[in-house]
């Protein structure tokens with residue numbers, strides 16, 4: 001797959017970023033969108049990005065020109081006929097993805113790999129419309145694609161093994177860190193990270209602490225780069241809520257992933273976060289900045305409750321063979337920039353202590369969401 005031609009469908013946030021990554025890695029790229037305005041916007045944005053890189057002397061003007069020349073912006077799918085791989089990054093709707101995949105197969109060659117950048121849909125289902133479904137898989141980039149190192153590579157049950165190997169090699173050649181993930185809801189990152197938001201919202205809803213105090217606990221005591229409410233305001237409450245709801249329904253309403261009314265109301269009110277000027281915080285008026293309650297004992301309780309839920313989720317992903325331990329560590333450090341891998345971190349804090357926090361929560365609330373994972377329990381028992 002060395003210098004195959006790369007097709008990218010959808011020139012929005014993700015597609016434009018993926019096209020940039022492939023072009024910077026030396027591939028000819030066909031960037032397709034039905035909307036010509038989106039294509040123009042993607043082209044202008046690429047030109048600006050490379051101009052900035054030239055100004056910062058990261059690349060020469062000649063290199064910038066060469067990369068830009070590699071990208072063909074088009075609304076005509078037929079130019080994909082000699083592509084070696086096509087990565088689809090269009091709207092997150094199964095019916096639309098099915099149509100695109102079925103029509104793609106009538107255009108591309110027999111050995112062209114067909115990938116989806118979906119965050120939440122089943123790879124097996126997306127590939128099912130193909131005559132040769134063994135060539136389909138998920139290649140899940142993170143936003144912004146040019147900056148985020150992690151890529152989740154997700155074979156469907158139909159995917160041929162050598163396609164997976166080829167894609168892993170290709171993604172490495174793009175200076176990215178690929179991890180191999182089972183085709184399960186949320187893959188690694190969007191599954192394991194759920195308690196970072198969900199448990200923070202729950203702590204707020206119980207009246208234990210306000211947004212600023214929970215954020216303070218997670219950054220000051222936990223060492224996370226951003227607190228959950230600041231991060232949700234960055235991601236957008238509409239987007240973050242939708243991911244939670246999809247993971248919740250895809251897991252057959254497992255209470256561990258139950259969405260929060262607080263977040264739903266924020267999304268419904270248009271308090272989407274930074275992009276709407278107001279989310280959990282008000283970005284229009286700095287005099288309204290919320291001040292945390294600096295109480296280290298409370299902060300430790302908040303941090304431990306969220307952290308233990310994250311560790312429990314990481315153990316569940318490992319227990320259910322969603323990915324290897326090392327890939328789960330990579331996913332959480334490279335995909336959401338956690339300061340440490342959750343397994344390494346849990347050893348430092350002490351697995352026994354983590355289990356006892358979870359058991360106390362489970363005893364007190366009697367809710368399934370706090371049930372300690374069997375593998376975590378086994379690991380504690382084995383150390384007795």
Ligand code: NAI
Pocket residue numbers: 009010011012013014015032033034035038088089090091092093096100117118119120140141142143
């Ligand atoms: P977007 O809305 O920014 O871009 C989608 C683009 O696809 C639009 O420009 C639209 O005109 C185009 N499009 C729609 N139907 C098309 C078709 N049949 N043929 C060609 N172009 C078509 O969406 P975004 O955010 O880039 O997401 C794309 C995919 O990537 C989704 O599956 C999403 O779940 C996934 N994803 C999104 C992330 C994010 O943070 N935005 C992160 C990782 C994955």
